[in-house]
């Protein structure tokens with residue numbers, strides 16, 4: 001029964017859910033691109049059932065950004081499996097998380113190295129008749145002798161392979177243990193934290209990769225999918241082409257930023273110094289090193305020159321960079337330097353691999369950076385930027401427009417369904433990602449009970465630059481914070497920047513006696529511990545006030561269900577800091593989209609951050625809470641008219657007096 005009903009794992013559809021799933025199913029059947037804007041509670045995860053019902057032998061690939069999104073789909077697919085027991089699922093979340101040998105450095109490189117050493121030894125032993133590498137005494141002895149900190153062989157990989165005698169000599173295959181475990185993992189629910197335990201002595205990544213070959217659904221992290229090289233390799237090892245895949249991109253409002261990050265490349269002062277050391281070490285053994293070596297002080301001088309600037313981030317002219325770097329060198333242009341560097345990189349990589357050093361070298365980083373600089377001169381979707389950081393100047397070739405790559409990715413797959421709870425206005429995201437590519441849009445209303453929420457917008461405060469020093473405005477913001485702190489139970493206040501968070505947290509520390517304060521830490525580990533403490537409070541009958549940054553660690557991808565969070569207030573419009581780089585980005589998009597370009601490149605991400613932050617409160621239909629936008633710009637038509645329909649319909653404008661009254665009335 002390959003119908004939507006046959007795959008849908010719940011007794012009933014939620015309001016509008018069937019319409020959404022039918023749109024997704026049609027995309028899986030006919031191909032194309034669909035963007036689904038569906039608020040929390042719409043049942044978006046069931047899109048996977050819709051694609052399964054119409055996939056016609058294709059694989060369904062779901063790309064997620066976080067482990068909590070991955071777990072959501074593992075849970076959903078477990079339910080689907082109760083209806084379709086034969087369903088096979090696998091996931092690949094990156095070797096850093098999956099590899100038992102992952103330590104410092106680039107695990108992909110390390111893996112490549114230990115696998116090639118292991119393969120060479122296994123083959124050698126197989127030629128001598130030892131077909132089961134894990135039982136071969138020579139291999140076992142070598143593993144025992146290995147330095148655990150710097151392994152040259154991978155015992156997990158060795159346990160994952162076996163040789164069989166063929167007419168053409170020994171041929172390598174997945175071991176029986178790997179095949180048995182792969183089979184098990186596709187048909188049982190295995191959480192990511194249990195994966196290492198379950199894989200035992202075989203490689204968890206190899207196990208999942210093998211499982212993925214037979215799986216109907218594969219869950220991937222964004223990186224696996226968005227990185228051309230990684231995706232090509234992955235699909236090749238699965239024996240599929242993109243046209244044999246129906247794709248789901250979860251929380252797709254993040255795709256643009258991730259895609260840009262993958263295409264950007266940075267060069268730090270410390271990395272340049274390291275490249276210099278690496279080149280010095282190669283002088284004796286490799287020709288042509290001196291010419292490149294003389295170029296490095298020129299890049300150093302360029303970085304040094306930038307230190308007189310007071311900006312923390314600014315644009316630099318790639319033509320000046322090129323002139324300065326090439327001047328007095330033996331090279332006519334940067335492309336020629338890149339050619340030599342590529343040759344050197346290749347050599348150094350090979351010799352390092354032979355010596356068991358699998359780290360990415362600084363020379364490779366330098367090569368990549370200079371290569372991108374040459375590309376950026378003819379491609380306006382790349383900007384050359386420098387940043388001032390604690391360790392010195394960082395040069396970056398930054399991608400500012402994900403559209404080309406997003407379109408390539410959408411078109412190469414049979415079907416591509418993007419889902420998000422904050423895709424509003426979805427038409428702007430469509431333009432931003434796909435320009436003129438035909439896209440079907442599906443926008444759903446908020447179906448949670450309206451009486452469970454109150455949405456207020458302060459009409460008398462702002463964090464607009466012109467009012468940041470205005471005493472009256474700052475005093476009013478403090479009054480809003482004090483009034484909001486009186487809401488019962490756990491609540492959160494989000495600020496547009498760490499700077500503003502620090503500014504107001506000083507006042508709050510002295511003013512809020514009955515709630516425990518939790519201030520977002522820049523350190524991830526500490527932030528995680530603090531958040532766990534905050535979430536434990538309701539069980540102890542106490543409550544806390546969470547102070548965080550919009551777009552930070554506590555504002556997205558977390559489910560604060562029930563009593564865990566009774567209200568959230570966003571102070572200001574969380575726009576990215578304005579500087580020359582931002583202006584250039586806006587100009588680029590103005591040129592592309594006219595007036596709407598500024599909205600798409602500057603205001604849209606800020607609106608999304610605010611919606612994500614207040615969206616933490618109401619995660620189930622039973623949750624109740626107060627949502628506050630502490631910024632009068634949300635009442636201006638250019639922003640107000642682009643908010644989701646439920647927000648436009650329910651938002652009550654207030655001043656500090658009516659805000660206090662509304663807070664006092666809320667039960």
Ligand code: SF4
Nearest residue numbers: 099111154156157203
């Ligand atoms: S083969 Fe597997 S266990 Fe070995 S290094 Fe690679 S990912 Fe890690």
